[in-house]
Amino acid sequence: MIPRHLIFGTAAMLVIAVGAGIYAWHLRRQISRQPTPSEIAHPASPPPQGPMEQVTLWIAEDDPGTLRPRAATIPMPSGRQERAEELMRALLNVYTQDSSPHPIVPTAEVRTVFLVDPGLAVIDLNRAFAEGHRSGILVEELTIASMVETITANIPGTTRVKFLIDGKSQPTLAGHAELSISYDVSAVQQLAAALQNTP
């Protein structure tokens, strides 16, 4: 006859082994659910630092195809170049929301903005921004005008704006709006004025 204490001991060990197995399986599932670094859509960027400041974002609206200024309050660093980058990020943040009036792919990012004297702003965007951008004359020029107007409204002295994709110049944004040139701010302001009128 098996002693009673041996039966209880064996049963307790079996329960502990099954419980440990279930726990190990649960841990493994949790690990497999976490994205690998290459799957993370938005690499972590340092949170903007600086006092909250009111700025003007020029927001494109596909329906009815207009461009309108909108006040926004965002944290703004002190350096001119950092301020320009934050402005572009704030603008893209509007466009990558679900309820965006001018949808742009969520993976679109501003890599950096260079300010080169005298008066040239170079906006470097990631490849996803261009590859995911919708094609069409109006939809592309709304994006261009929105970015140029937002930079010039908040960074005084900007007279020309050049766009790069992944650090390189490319012919067009998505088959229509030209990216091989640097944009004359005064010409874009005329376009923006026309785009403010509802058709």
Add this chain to the structure above:
Amino acid sequence: MRSSSRSSRVVLCVALVISVKSSGAPSAKQLSIYSDTASFSVPVSDQNGREYVNVLEVLHRLGRTDARSEQDRWRVSFNGSTAEFRDGKSRFKLGKSDRDLSSPFLLENGLAYVTVDSLTTLLPVFLQTSVTLHQNSRRLFVGNPAVHFTAQTNAAALVLNFTSAVNPSISTEPGKLRMSFTHEPLVAPGTERLSFDSKVIPSALYSEANGAAEIAVMGSGALFARFSNDGRTITISPAPQNVAQTAPTPPATQGNSSTAPPQVTVSTAAPGLSIPVFAVIDPAHGGDERGEQLSSQLAEKDVTLAIAARLRQEFQSRGMNSLLLRSSDTTLSTDQRASAANRSRATVYIALHAVSLGSGVRVYTSLLPEGGENRGPFLDWQTAQSTYRSFSQVAAESVAAEVSRRELKSRTLVAPLRPLNNLEMAAVAVEVAPRSTIADLNSPIYQQTIAASVAAGLAAARDRLKKQ
């Protein structure tokens, strides 16, 4: 800096179509209408096994027309008379009385259509004059406009004398010269086959088809035509050895999807005489470059090509020469397009685009970049358009006005779009959005409406598109 001399290095990748028939290309159906005040052609579409035309397209060229649609009703006022039609019904109200068309009236996307033969009922009550329809050839005579002609041979030439000035499209093939009269109310001579006592030009044949009359002159060799007497006389004689020009070299193609455009033959009225081109039509994208994917089956490059073919025909029906930069699925760079357009020395350039965003038509002129340096006869490539901007704006506004007249949304804007900056002529880009759904972009009726609007707009402004 690139100069316009760069164009000499670019292969001319165009299918030149100057009022000639492309070999093997089937023509879209059209109805030609002749009256004392206007002669014009309108597209014909087949619906329910019948041939329909857009009533407004016809009426607004014959007199003052106002039209309005409400649900299934369409009301039109023409020169003080008012008529009301209902979709699918043959009976319509004219004032307080009822009249009957030969086939049901159709209302599609706000556009009104009647069959071609119904015009013989409709036009007499509006115009208070007789109407004669040549049903098989779709030629409609309002009142009694007619151009007659006589034919006689002298020495080694055939002399055709017309009662009014004519401007036919001319094409040649070995042993035959064809003259196609689309906008002249030319009527048949006593007999359709004319025989002459000449070994060089033994006969000529009169025929009518698809809204045009044609005189085909048979010869023992190549023939050419010469105009005189202010366009009232055409003299046809054997061609000198160097008269016939061959078609431009087919475009150099890139990519697997590219195909060479159809060969065309260009004939001129006299040796060394170049035919002035009014418009360069540029169907955007093509080949590897698809443009916007409008739906799973429809790419922008295909829609632009279809509208371009219709636009070319619209120009032709108005007696205006045009040059089509792409007549097949071919890849062309914007520099190649600009070079070919600049070489043509045309009056106006039209780029055609199609898009899913919005509705109606947007017409763009160039948003010029920073000014470049022009030295003597050499223009800066990036700003070649700068001295033509005012003409481009005239063209854009005239096209937009015509689009609005057809009850479509229209808008004029500037755009940073190649190759508008590089062109030495009035230049516009027309971006066609659907009327209501994406399927509209593939609708022959919608495409024809757009083409007619663009052609009519540019025709109306033609005297204001160039320095006089």
